[in-house]
Amino acid sequence: MGLFFGTLVSGIAVGLLYGLLAFAIVFLFKTTGVANFAVGSMSTMAAFFVFQLISASILPLAWAFVLGLLGAVALGAVLYGLAIRPRDDAGTINLVIRTIALYLLLFAITNRFWSEGQPFAFPSLLPVGTLIVGDVAIPYHAIGILAVAAVLSIVLACFFRYTSLGLQFLAMAERPEVARLLGVRTRRLSCLAWALSGGIAAIVGVLIAPMSLLSSDMMDTFLLFAFTAAIVGGLTSLFGAFAGGVVVGCLSNLTIVYAGQDTATVVIFLLLVGTLLLKPEGIFGSPEIIRL
Amino acid sequence: MEKTTWMAFAAVVKRSIAYTIALWSITGSVHAVAAGANQKTIVIGTTNPLTGVAASACKSVSDAASAWFDMVNDKGGVNGYHIQNKVLDDQYRAPQALANARTFVSENVFAVIGGCGTIQPPAIYKVLERAGIPYLFPYASLKELIDPIKPSTFALLPLYGDQMSGLLRYVAKGEGAGSVYGIYTKVPNVEEAIDENRSAAQSAGMNWEGHQIITPGATDFTPIVLRLKEQNPDYIVINTLEADAGRLFIAMRAQGWFPRRVLGTSAISSGSAIKVLGKDLDGKVLAVSPTVPPGSPAAQACATVLEKGGIAVNGFSLYGCGIAQVFVHALQSTGSEPTRKGLIQTLESWKDEVISPLLPPVSFSRNDHMGERRMFVVGVKEGTPAVEGTVDITNGAVAN
DSSP: OHHHHHHHHHHHHHHHHHHHHHHHHHHHHHHHSOOOTTHHHHHHHHHHHHHHHHHTTSSOHHHHHHHHHHHHHHHHHHHIIIIISTTTTSOHHHHHHHHHHHHHHHHHHHHHHHOTTOOBOOOOSSOOOEEEETTEEEEHHHHHHHHHHHHHHHHHHHHHHHSHHHHHHHHHHHOHHHHHHTTOOHHHHHHHHHHHHHHHHHHHHHHHHHHHOBOTTTTHHHHHHHHHHHHHHOTTOHHHHHHHHHHHHHHHHHHHHHHOHHHHHHHHHHHHHHHHHHOTTOSSOOOOOOOO | OHHHHHHHHHHHHHHHHHHHHHHHHHHHHHHHHTTTBOSSEEEEEEEEOSSSTTHHHHHHHHHHHHHHHHHHHHTTOBTTBEEEEEEEEOTTOHHHHHHHHHHHHHTTOSEEEOOBOSSSHHHHHHHHHHHTOOEEOOBOOOHHHHSSOOTTEEBOSOOHHHHHHHHHHHHHHHHOOOEEEEEEEOOTTHHHHHHHHHHHHHHTTOEEEEEEEEOTTOSOOHHHHHHHHHHOOSEEEEESOHHHHHHHHHHHHHTTOOOSEEEEOGGGTTSHHHHTTGGGGTTTEEEEESSOOTTOGGGHHHHHHHHHTTOOOSHHHHHHHHHHHHHHHHHHHHOSSOOHHHHHHHHHTOSSBOOOTTSOOBOOBTTBOBOOSEEEEEEEETTEEEEEEEEETTTTEEOO
């Protein structure tokens, strides 16, 4: 039983990381209608930026992280301004392809300037060590991820529910045309959404790097699983992103333990295809109703 | 009058043809004797990933070799010859490597040396063999390079399967037999490597408990470690990418479990994977390495040259420096009028040739173009890689 529960705990921990990244994707999708394929590269770039500050002994880890977070927020806004805002009426496919181009561009920049000698050991913001409960070893890092995910979800839930800006975001997510007519400045909110998405990506990057080692391609597989989590949970449900992440994390890890890594990959992508075929809105998403 | 003019003209033509033939034969013979070498420079080529995903690890192989050659040139060269190393980027792509090889053939370089990666050598050695250009010491573990023997192709890095088999025998003799579990990255010929390791473990009296093949870049190594922890083998053999080895160590520490020893190939001996956990790995890891590890006093000469050139000192750059030393040593021994044939004969004459403290003794023969049959055994002390001995990978015997 120790093996089963230990795997479940690790699945929840890694699933919450998928969920956090999925949240950044779903949040942006809900507010702007764009699925952001560059979120993984934004995450990596933020982690590298923090690493450069630490390596040059400019700042201790905590302050380097704060600066990295602010940098990622700024990066999100800049990317929106330069790559998404111009001709933002060009259609969804055009905008999605721009995010793919951004992913490639950010990856190339990170690889060109910062990757020599990678992978790098990245210090953890969370304590190192293990809590033993019965015959299950729970790393403190996993507990920390759970805590960060919980705090972030509560903060964002309160933000959306109890602040004027949050309500405007929700309005824009539901009815962007109506929101615009009612005076909501949708483009400004889109910029803020990209900025917020960048910040969340930075948090994910700094949580993942200590366990995955920092490298220019460290987020590639995470991004695939995060998109799966977003689809499974529902692209229109913020809570669904976390739930989808946990489902993907647990299913993946349990399959690896009992059937092998290759089987786990097959299972996860069967889950993705199955969701798209049988419940395309996801577990917690709402079906789209179009009035004719 | 016309007949006289015509005879004079014919005489001039005959003399011109004679002079041309004479001149041709002189330059042609010089060209044939010292292809790729003029009176002052030996031009060699390297095809290596300078950009792209593999560049972060591989670029330092060619940078280091070039830095060593520059140092040798500054001291007057080899037998009066300066070495010019022309490095072309192959971006870790076989078609680009092939194009580079064709460029080297058209430019008639003296030899092609080094490079890093397993997918490029199969694409280029045939072109170089056809042109009679020696292809020397790529950083690649590839059976095809040395089996069957190619007249002009020489390898220095033993096959990963052989490395691990040698280490298993070494550990069984030195630390006792036990149970072994293998973790392998999915690469060409991995099944063959697994079979070799299993045979080596069993012939050394060890109990082979199984293996797992992983895809590079997994997001979470915890489930793999949990399974290992459940099985609790004495030894784990890892034949993976360095980054995956590091992730495995992190997951092991997070689960509070290590086997008696983790055994690794040269892929993890360079230090990056070991640096991840530092002192937490003391006494827990053993790997084989084609050179002494970074930080070793025996690597000081290379380290000085690399640091002067702003090149990071790691396993890859030390390998690059090492192959440059081998090439220079071979050139020196070949004599004052180096030829490709002479170089090959020199290499094939080596038996336990001592090149430098950076490398174990190197041996080649007409029937064996794999240079290192001994490798350094590298452990972890105080969080840094340290040489614990030398192993003959053919039988696991302690070599010194």
